[in-house]
Amino acid sequence: MSHIEVIAPHFKRRLSGVTSTIIQLVPVQARQIGITTFGPGLPDGLPKMRFWQMPLLWRRPASGRKRIWHARRNIEMVGGILFKALGAPLHLMFTSAGQRHHKPFTKWLIRRMDAVVATSGRSGSYLEVPHQVIMHGIDxxxxxxxRTAEDNFAAAGLPGKYAIGCFGRVRPQKGTDLFVEAMIELLPDHPDWTAVITGRVRPEHRAWTEGLKARIAAAGLQDRILFLGEVPDIRVWYRRVSLYVAPSRNEGFGLTxxxxxxxxxxxxxxxxxAYAExxxxxVTGAVVPASDGESLREAVRPYLADPxxxxxxxxxxxxxxxxxxxxxxxANGLxxxxxxxWARG
Structure with missing residues (x-):
């Protein structure tokens, strides 16, 4: 802890976009600064501050600078404010990915941060405090x-020459139904293409998902619109698809x-x-209005016609x-x- 100058708290066990950000970003940041995570739900390979080390928050690191508590959720801002109120020498920072007007309590928390970052211009438009836009990056x-034969769609053993994918949790927010409806309309005219859907189905969305599968079966496309569930390595599936579709109705940032x-x-x-940004x-694809199934379908059509x-x-x-x-x-922006x-003291 004597060399740790930045703490990235993670106060939720459930996998989320914040989890993915921390898992990818902290190892890169660790090449520049002393940084650690704090909280549950993260893999063992990341640097971690243990709960028994909490009293060390009241000691400055060897550099003499205040540590930075870099929160990404309300509960983590609360934690930082509490530690600071109890005398821990901390600078408080918040990264906001929200694409909505914040509730009064969240606004109150944000006003108590020493620095605020927005992950996109759109998320920044909902902030009422000075902030800097730093978009997420990708590993x-x-x-x-x-790179290898395993990365090609043919290695999957599925029908067709080309794949179109829609990945992530299967639920209405992600627009999986909009993707399925577009595929039901388009695939009969494009026999070389197969649609692949991956991602977890939570219990509350199982009936909804079964309804989508029933519509696929009724169209006779159950061999060409496939739900693969959670796959061991999603990265290989990105390499296997020629076209990726992200039909979300709403998102925080959205890395896919x-x-x-x-x-x-x-x-x-x-x-x-932040998809539109x-x-x-x-040049690299197309952007359509959220929840507009017809526009989504028509944006996909030219790609199926011309691989x-x-x-x-x-x-x-x-x-x-x-x-x-x-x-x-x-990492450089942060x-x-x-x-x-630190320059402010």
């Missing part, structure tokens, strides 16, 4: 284009289009979350991610905010 070592582009796939996405329409278009946009997307969204860019807080 370009973990997500990359096909970046993961897809880093893997060489073209992307059609709704304008939920990631994609260059007509070469998907290939070209996938190549452009890969170059775009490498230029604008490497994970190191996010480090600059940390330095400004």
């Amino acid at each position: 370009l070592e973990a997500f990359h284009p096909p 289009p970046l993961e897809a582009m880093a893997s060489g796939s073209a992307v059609v996405a709704s304008d939920a979350g 990631m994609i260059v329409p007509g 070469g278009l998907a290939k070209r946009h996938g190549e452009a997307g890969l170059a775009h991610v490498w230029s604008h969204f490497p994970l190191q860019n996010e 480090h600059s905010v940390y330095q400004k807080m």
Whole structure:
């Protein structure tokens, strides 16, 4: 703890976008600064502050600077405010991915932060305090284009020559039903394509998901619109699809289009979350209004008709991610905010 200057708390056990961010980002940040996580639900490979070490928060690190408590949720802001009120020498920082007007309590918490970061221009538009926009990056070592035969769609043993994917938790918020309806309309005219859906189905969404499967069966497409459930390694599936669709009705940030582009796939996405700030329409993919199933279907159609278009946009997307969204860019941006807080004392 004597060398730890930044603490990234994680106060939820359940996997979420915040979890994914911390898992990917902290090891990169650790190359620049002394940083640790604090809380449950994270893999063992990450640096961790244990609960028995909490009293050390009242001691400054060897540098003499105040530690930075970098929160990403309300409960983590509460923790930082409490520790600071009890005398721990801390700077408080919050990263906001919310795409909505904040409730009064959240606004109260945010006003007590020493620095605030928004993950997109859209999320920043809902903040009522000075902030800096630093978009999430992507691990370009973990997500990359096909390199081996196993990365090709043919290795999956599924019908068709090309795959179109929709990944993430299967539920209405993610727009899985919009994707299924588009596939039911389009696939009969494009026999070379197979649609693949991956992700966990929570108990409260099982009946809804079974309804989607029934509609697929009624259309006679149960062999070409496939629910694979949770897969051991989603990264290989990004490499196997020629086109990725992100039809969310709402999102916080949403990393999946970046993961897809880093893997060489073209992307059609709704304008939920930060999707519209990631994609260059007509160059790396297309953006459509959230919840608009007809627009989604028509944006997908040209790619199924011309797989070469998907290939070209996938190549452009890969170059775009490498230029604008490497994970190191996010780490560098956050480090600059940390330095400004330390400069203030």
